[in-house]
Structures are given as C-alpha cells and as structure tokens.
C-alpha cells in the first residue's frame with residue numbers, strides 16, 4: 001500500500017531526509033516516530049504530493065507520487081493539525097463542499113456523512129456553523145473532511161496535539177476503526193504513548209535517517225529497554241555515539 005525507497009530531500013545544504021526506505025501495508029497503523037526536526041513532516045509532505053523529493057521513489061496505493069500525483073491525491077486523506085474551517089458554514093456544508101471537490105454526488109455525500117456521523121459522532125457539528133465549534137468539534141469535522149472520499153490511505157501528522165482527553169480518545173478510536181476497515185493509517189507523532197496505543201509498527205526517524213522499523217515489542221527487544229520512551233532515547237544515544245566515533 002505504501003513503498004518508500006531510498007528517499008532523500010535537502011533544503012539547501014540541510015539534509016532533511018537521507019536514503020529512507022520502508023513499506024507499510026493495508027490494515028495497519030504505521031507510526032512515524034521522531035524528535036522535532038527528524039523529517040516526519042517532510043516525508044509526509046512528499047507522500048502527499050505537496051513536496052518533491054531530490055531522489056528516491058514513493059508509491060502510494062500503487063501509484064507513483066511523481067508520475068501520478070492526481071491519483072495519489074484521490075487515494076489519500078491528510079490531517080496535519082491545521083483546522084482551516086470556513087466559519088460561516090455548518091459541518092454538513094463543509095463536508096458536502098469537500099465531497100463535491102472529490103466528485104461525489106449530493107446523495108453520495110449525504111450517505112458518506114451519515115456513515116462518518118456513526119463512526120465519529122458528528123452530532124452537534126453538522127447543523128452548527130464552524131464559528132461556534134469547540135476544538136474537539138473542529139477536529140471531528142477536520143477528520144471527516146479528510147476521509148470524505150473514503151481514501152484507502154490516511155496520513156496524520158501530529159493530529160492529536162492540542163486536543164483534550166476526549167477529543168484525543170475520539171481520534172485514536174477513529175484511527176483504530178479505520179484500520180479495522182482494512183485501510184492504512186500513517187501516524188506521525190513524537191508522543192510515545194500514542195505509538196504504543198495505536199501503531200502496529202513504527203519507523204523511528206532521527207535527523208532524516210531511519211533508525212529502525214519494527215513493532216513496539218520489537219523495538220523494546222532490540223534495545224533491551226522496558227518502555228518505548230527509554231528504547232527511543234537508547235537508539236538516539238547509540239546513533240550519537242556512532243556519529244562521535246565517525247567524527
């Protein structure tokens with residue numbers, strides 16, 4: 001469902017991604033874990049066709065991001081923390097509008113909104129203008145908007161940051177339900193507990209390099225540490241020592 005091979009990207013002299021290779025399958029929540037500046041957002045922007053890589057290839061839902069960007073865009077949903085809702089529109093109007101952009105008829109849009117209402121509990125948002133939404137209500141409409149066209153792949157970039165406990169719970173439950181339906185969710189975060197809770201496997205990135213791709217138990221076993229947080233710090237420490245030895 002997702003193939004990334006030897007992906008590299010620099011901003012001027014700064015190397016944001018270096019030779020990143022991994023794949024992820026339908027029916028899994030795949031974590032991207034890394035400290036600030038590790039390259040997670042850069043990677044997701046390339047996968048979402050918003051940024052060009054310098055070298056390497058990426059295939060999303062069987063389509064190359066460079067050669068078939070339109071098909072890739074139709075195959076993905078993206079939630080990146082930006083809310084950007086039209087204040088004057090109700091939740092239903094926002095969702096119908098985006099459904100229209102994806103070519104859904106009014107009847108298809110309304111059927112999809114009903115399905116999303118059942119999984120996300122959109123009550124209170126559908127017939128209220130966005131100007132009156134709480135943060136949790138906004139987030140639900142942002143997620144519903146991202147998947148209005150029922151994409152097989154969903155990218156979440158720090159999507160839980162700033163959410164209260166209820167809204168965060170709703171997001172994580174939605175992620176798990178989306179996976180159960182056989183979709184791929186790529187979940188980027190620096191919050192270990194979110195990875196432990198929802199991710200089947202995770203890629204650990206640091207300074208643009210992939211340190212490992214494994215299940216959480218696999219990462220713990222690799223490092224001999226009892227928690228993901230400690231395993232993560234251990235990996236960063238080992239990498240820093242390797243860098244020091246090379247310098």
Ligand SMILES: Nc1ncnc2c1ncn2[C@@H]1O[C@H](COP(=O)(O)OP(=O)(O)OP(=O)(O)O)[C@@H](O)[C@H]1O
Nearest residue numbers: 011014016034035036037038039040041042043190
């Ligand atoms: N447009 C840009 N121009 C120059 N440098 C950039 C640009 N975008 C990102 N960077 C740098 O590339 C590195 C990777 O950034 P990126 O946003 O991909 O990391 P991240 O893992 O998502 O981190 P964060 O969690 O802080 O968002 C950072 O050091 C960042 O400063």
